[in-house]
Amino acid sequence: MSNGSQGDTFLADLGLGKHLHVILSHPFEADRLIVVTMVSTYDEDYKNATCILRPEDGHPFIKHFSYIAYHTAQALREKDLEKLPIRKTTTFSEDVLHRIFKGADAHNSDFPMKFWLVLDDQGLIPV
Numbered sequence: 125m126s127n128g129s130q131g132d133t134f135l136a137d138l139g140l141g142k143h144l145h146v147i148l149s150h151p152f153e154a155d156r157l158i159v160v161t162m163v164s165t166y167d168e169d170y171k172n173a174t175c176i177l178r179p180e181d182g183h184p185f186i187k188h189f190s191y192i193a194y195h196t197a198q199a200l201r202e203k204d205l206e207k208l209p210i211r212k213t214t215t216f217s218e219d220v221l222h223r224i225f226k227g228a229d230a231h232n233s234d235f236p237m238k239f240w241l242v243l244d245d246q247g248l249i250p251v
Contacts, residue, residue, distance in 0.1 A: 130248060131221045133162075133183065135211040140196060144185050146216060146224060148197075148239075149246055156246070157205070158239045160224070161196040164188045175227025181220050185213055192224055194235035199242065225249065 132147045140161060149158040162177065165188065175192040177183070216224070225243075228235040243249055 129215070131216045131218070133185070133213045133216060134205075135185065135213055136205075136208055138198060138200075138208075144183075144190075144213065146192070146221075148224070148228075149243055149248060156242050157200045157202050158242055159198055159200060160228075160235075161193045162186075162190045163193045164190045174230040174233040175224050177220065177223075182217060183214050183220075192227055194228055194233040197236055197239045199239065 130147055130150055134145055134147075135142060136145060137143075138145065138159070138161070144162040145159045146162065147157060147159050149156055164186075173191060174194065177186055177190045177192070179186050179188070225248075227233055228240065229249075240249075
C-alpha cells in the first residue's frame, strides 16, 4: 500500500483481527503513519461512542453502526504496511474525517496524546 494519504481506509489484520482502518496522518517521516481501527457493532453497544459511523456515511464497508476505537491507534511505517495483505478501500470524505478528528480530541476518546502531537506536528489538526 504505497502513498497512503489522510482519510484512506484499508482492510487488514494489524493484530486485532481483520478490521477497517483509517489513516489519520501523512507518511512524512518513517514511523509516523498514524492509523485507527473501526469496529462494527450489531447491538449498538459502543466501547467508545466519541465517533459513531453509520452506513449513510458513504463507505461501502460500513453495513452496521461502527465506532472508531481510538485506543487502538498505531504508528506504522508505510513500508511495513506494504508487506501485509491489505485491501485498500474508499477514502473517507472530509466531513467524516473531521468527525473522526473531533472524536479523537474528545476528553474521553482514549486517543494517545503522543499520536495527537504527531498529527499536530504535521499540521493536520482541523481548526
